[in-house]
Amino acid sequence: xxxxxxxxxxxxxxxxxxxxxxxxxxxxxxxxxxxxxxxxxxxxxxxxxxxxxxxxxxxxxxxxxxxxxxxxxxxxxxxxxxxxxxxxxxxxxxxxxxxxxxxxxxxxxxxxxxxxxxxxxxxxxxxxxxxxxxxxxxxxxxxxxxxxxxxxxxxxxxxxxxxxxxxxxxxxxxxxxxxxxxxxxxxxxxxxxxxxxxxxxxxxxxxxxxxxxxxxxxxxxxxxxxxxxxxxxxxxxxxxxxxxxxxxxxxxxxxxxxxxxxxxxxxxxxxxxxxxxxxxxxxxxxxxxxxxxxxxxxxxxxxxxxxxxxxxxxxxxxxxxxxxxxxxxxxxxxxxxxxxxxxxxxxxxxxxxxxxxxxxxxxxxxxxxxxxxxxxxxxxxxxxxxxxxxxxxxxxxxxxxxxxxxxxxxxxxxxxxxxxxxxxxxxxxxxxxxxxxxxxxxxxxxxxxxxxxxxxxxxxxxxxxxxxxxxxxxxxxxxxxxxxxxxxxxxxxxxx
Numbered sequence: 001x002x003x004x005x006x007x008x009x010x011x012x013x014x015x016x017x018x019x020x021x022x023x024x025x026x027x028x029x030x031x032x033x034x035x036x037x038x039x040x041x042x043x044x045x046x047x048x049x050x051x052x053x054x055x056x057x058x059x060x061x062x063x064x065x066x067x068x069x070x071x072x073x074x075x076x077x078x079x080x081x082x083x084x085x086x087x088x089x090x091x092x093x094x095x096x097x098x099x100x101x102x103x104x105x106x107x108x109x110x111x112x113x114x115x116x117x118x119x120x121x122x123x124x125x126x127x128x129x130x131x132x133x134x135x136x137x138x139x140x141x142x143x144x145x146x147x148x149x150x151x152x153x154x155x156x157x158x159x160x161x162x163x164x165x166x167x168x169x170x171x172x173x174x175x176x177x178x179x180x181x182x183x184x185x186x187x188x189x190x191x192x193x194x195x196x197x198x199x200x201x202x203x204x205x206x207x208x209x210x211x212x213x214x215x216x217x218x219x220x221x222x223x224x225x226x227x228x229x230x231x232x233x234x235x236x237x238x239x240x241x242x243x244x245x246x247x248x249x250x251x252x253x254x255x256x257x258x259x260x261x262x263x264x265x266x267x268x269x270x271x272x273x274x275x276x277x278x279x280x281x282x283x284x285x286x287x288x289x290x291x292x293x294x295x296x297x298x299x300x301x302x303x304x305x306x307x308x309x310x311x312x313x314x315x316x317x318x319x320x321x322x323x324x325x326x327x328x329x330x331x332x333x334x335x336x337x338x339x340x341x342x343x344x345x346x347x348x349x350x351x352x353x354x355x356x357x358x359x360x361x362x363x364x365x366x367x368x369x370x371x372x373x374x375x376x377x378x379x380x381x382x383x384x385x386x387x388x389x390x391x392x393x394x395x396x397x398x399x400x401x402x403x404x405x406x407x408x409x410x411x412x413x414x415x416x417x418x419x420x421x422x423x424x425x426x427x428x429x430x431x432x433x434x435x436x437x438x439x440x441x442x443x444x445x446x447x448x449x450x451x452x453x454x455x456x457x458x459x460x461x462x463x464x465x466x467x468x469x470x471x472x473x474x475x476x477x478x479x480x481x482x483x484x485x486x487x488x489x490x491x492x493x494x495x496x
Contacts, residue, residue, distance in 0.1 A: 030476045031134040031195030034366060034423065038317035039253040041368030043477035046426050049433050049496070053294060053449050054495035058464035063101035064490030066094045068112075071123070071194065071472040072131040074485045077139075077163060082478075085134060086276075086485055090146045091127035093166065094373065098478070102313070107166040109159055109173075110147035116124050117152025117189035119214025122232035126153065129472075130251065131196035133204070135227070136253040137165040142204050142227075142428070144193040145177075152156030153189045158206055158225065163456075171230040171459055177225055180237045186223075190216040192474065193269040194249030195314065198259065202227055205252045205259055209245025209311070220244040220263045220274070220311075222252065224285045234284040239265035239273035243304075244385050249421070249472045250366035255317055255343065258282055262331055265304045266309035268439030276300040276310045278331050278339075280346060295331070295341045298350035312364035313380065318344060320376035323403040327352065330378055331467035332363040336380070336386070337400055340419065356408035358399050359387020366421040366474055372431035374453040376403045377411055379422045379436050393455045398422065399437065400455065412455025418443020419471030422453055437477070439484045441469040447482055447493055466491040 034041040068088025075085040082098035085362050091112045095104045111126030123129060132143035135165040141161050148154040156176035160169040160357040179186045185210075195207040197269040204225045210218035219237045226232035238244025243266035246252075252261045259281050266275035281287045296310070297303065304308065313332040318338075325344040336359035339352040362383040369378040382388065382397035391399070391413035401408050417440030434452035446461035468487030475484040482493045 011067040017315060018314055028076070028082065028479055029272070030076040030478060031135050031136050031442050032198065033073050033131040033250055033371050034145065034368070034474060037200060037254040037256060039250045039314060039366070040316055040318055040370065041366065041474065042370050043423060043425050044429060045425045045477050045480055046427050047480040048477065049427060050435060050451065051442055052495040053352060053435055053458050056447060056459050056462060056482065056493045059496050064096060064491040064492070066488055067092050068127065069284060069487045070485045071129045071470055072369065073473045074476055074483050074490060075132060075134055076476060076478045077134060077136055084191070084483065085132065087128040087132050087143055089123065089125050089129065089281060090126040091147070093161070095163065096490065101492070105166050109145045110157060111387040111450065113146050113148030113153040113172065114150035116192065116211045117148065118211050118216040121192065121211035126192070129194040133199045134163065134181040135199060140169060142197055142199060144197065144206050155188045155447045156191065157491055158195055160227065160230070166483070174230050174233065175455055176223065179233055179235055181237055186221060188384055191221065195246050195248055198252040198254060198321055199227070200254045200259065201257065203283055205285065207246035207261060209264065210475060214243070217242045218245060219427035220246045220262055222246060222281065222285050224295060234286070236273055236285040236287050238263055238266065239277055240269040242267040244273065244275035245311060247309060247311040248366065250314035254317050260315050260317065260329060262311040262315050264309035265307055266305070268484055272300060277463045278315050278329055278341060278346060292345045294348060295346040295351055296349050303333070303335065308321055310423060312362060313367050316367055316378065318369040318371070320371060320403040322375055324406055329452040330367070330369060332367060332380055334362040334364065336361055336363060338380070340403060340408055341393060354408045356401060356410070358389055358410055359386050360389055365471055368422045368424045368436065370424040370431050370434050372434045372450055374455050377401070377452050378403065379452070381419070381421055382418060383421065384420070397429065400436070414455055416440065416443070416448060417461060420469070421474040423474055423477065425477045437475060437482060439466070439475050441471045447475065448496045449485070464493065
């Protein structure tokens with residue numbers, strides 16, 4: 001289908017402020033990646049105190065068997081019983097009983113592709129990569145399934161299915177290859193959909209990048225679908241002839257009204273072309289082009305030439321009471337820099353409010369942020385054993401910084417035990433008993449936990465392990481348990 005241009009001149013600059021948009025959800029359901037619209041990764045778990053967290057063991061009564069490699073994070077919808085939702089590269093969606101881990105239903109949505117067809121890529125087979133999103137009110141699961149042959153992706157198909165039985169909702173699915181913007185039609189084979197989906201204001205947002213290896217003339221695309229009228233589609237794309245992908249597994253984020261994405265390196269661009277940026281779009285998506293609606297570092301061209309994306313880790317929105325200004329977008333670079341940007345006015349080129357070279361190496365995957373009585377902290381993952389810089393406490397590839405005044409400073413560092421992204425649990429919405437958790441993916445194959453403010457070890461991994469967990473998936477916290485999804489298997493850990 002053709003879509004509206006997604007471009008408007010001067011459509012307004014300041015986002016509507018939604019007081020509750022950045023407050024951690026207190027219900028049991030986890031309907032999107034990293035729990036909140038802000039993608040801060042905060043899970044309020046009243047029973048999961050530090051004392052309880054120190055006793056974690058695997059819940060061996062939980063079955064959790066699925067079919068296929070898992071890059072997407074698990075989701076959860078509370079009920080009687082509550083259910084986990086797991087998506088795999090075999091294009092299988094599984095709804096599992098929260099207690100037993102056994103399937104309520106499992107269905108496959110088209111044949112996954114054996115290869116990307118773009119000439120590069122490292123996911124085989126390739127099916128559902130980005131984490132789905134769930135509308136708990138209508139009990140609808142939204143996800144993107146790559147379909148194709150043994151040699152190529154032929155389409156990215158965006159589904160809306162019933163949580164209760166997996167049946168397709170009327171008017172769905174939507175084919176991405178029918179989307180056209182400014183005379184260009186989306187090319188499925190050139191694009192991967194590894195960013196988590198986002199649902200806000202009745203619009204489903206689906207972001208795309210290229211494949212590992214950067215082959216082909218891919219772009220960063222953000223497709224918006226009106227969930228009440230799925231043939232009503234709008235889109236945004238980056239401007240260079242190649243590149244600018246939206247890569248971060250955490251995907252688009254939102255303040256409750258507008259949507260923020262981070263874009264990667266462009267190729268051959270001599271003028272800024274929407275790459276290496278944090279971009280705010282209004283509902284649709286609609287990008288104004290105003291400096292208030294984008295940020296890019298002054299050295300964006302050097303980042304381009306060095307393949308040092310600003311899009312390896314998606315943006316996190318946070319309110320930091322002790323920082324000026326307090327309403328922030330936090331962005332992360334593969335050059336190891338952390339940027340604090342005014343959320344109400346992104347400011348254009350070089351307009352960050354603070355920057356810290358926090359990691360000797362790349363910052364990738366997803367990050368987490370929490371405000372506690374001791375201050376506002378952001379925890380990130382240094383890729384492939386990249387190490388924190390100036391760590392006052394500990395050392396390693398898990399790095400936490402503190403936001404105070406007009407500065408970002410390193411608070412503590414630790415050994416992640418693998419390549420997993422962090423989340424945070426608290427016992428209330430004030431950030432009490434804040435704990436950083438990671439899954440030691442592709443490493444120790446254990447869960448680990450630290451005090452979010454000090455870095456003191458809360459849980460050292462114990463003896464229980466998981467298997468097949470990939471670095472793109474984050475754990476979730478549900479009713480005092482930590483749940484992580486691996487290839488063909490979902491694992492649950494609970495206090496002893």
